Amino acid sequence: MTNYRDLSKAGAAxxxxxxxxxxxxxxxxxxxxxxxxxxxxxxxxxEHRRAPGFALRI
Structure with a gap:
C-alpha cells in the first residue's frame, strides 16, 4: 500500500x-x-458535490 505522505507533491497530485x-x-x-x-x-x-468554483489545492 502506498503511503501518500511519502510522495512528492507531483506524485501526490x-x-x-x-x-x-x-x-x-x-x-x-x-x-x-x-x-x-x-x-x-x-x-x-x-453524494457530496463540490460547490461551483471550488478548486482543490495541492
Whole structure:
C-alpha cells in the first residue's frame, strides 16, 4: 500500500488525479451492481458535490 505522505507533491497530485478520474466510473459500476442486487443506490449512497468554483489545492 502506498503511503501518500511519502510522495512528492507531483506524485501526490498524480495519485489524487488518478483517484478523481476513476471515482465517477467506479460509482457508476457500484450503482449498477446495487440495482442488480435489488438495492436503491439513492438510499444507500450519499453524494457530496463540490460547490461551483471550488478548486482543490495541492
Amino acid at each position: 498524480d495519485a489524487l488525479q488518478e483517484f478523481l478520474d476513476e471515482r465517477g466510473p467506479a460509482l457508476s459500476r457500484l450503482r449498477e451492481r446495487l440495482v442488480a442486487d435489488g438495492q436503491d443506490p439513492a438510499v444507500l449512497l450519499v
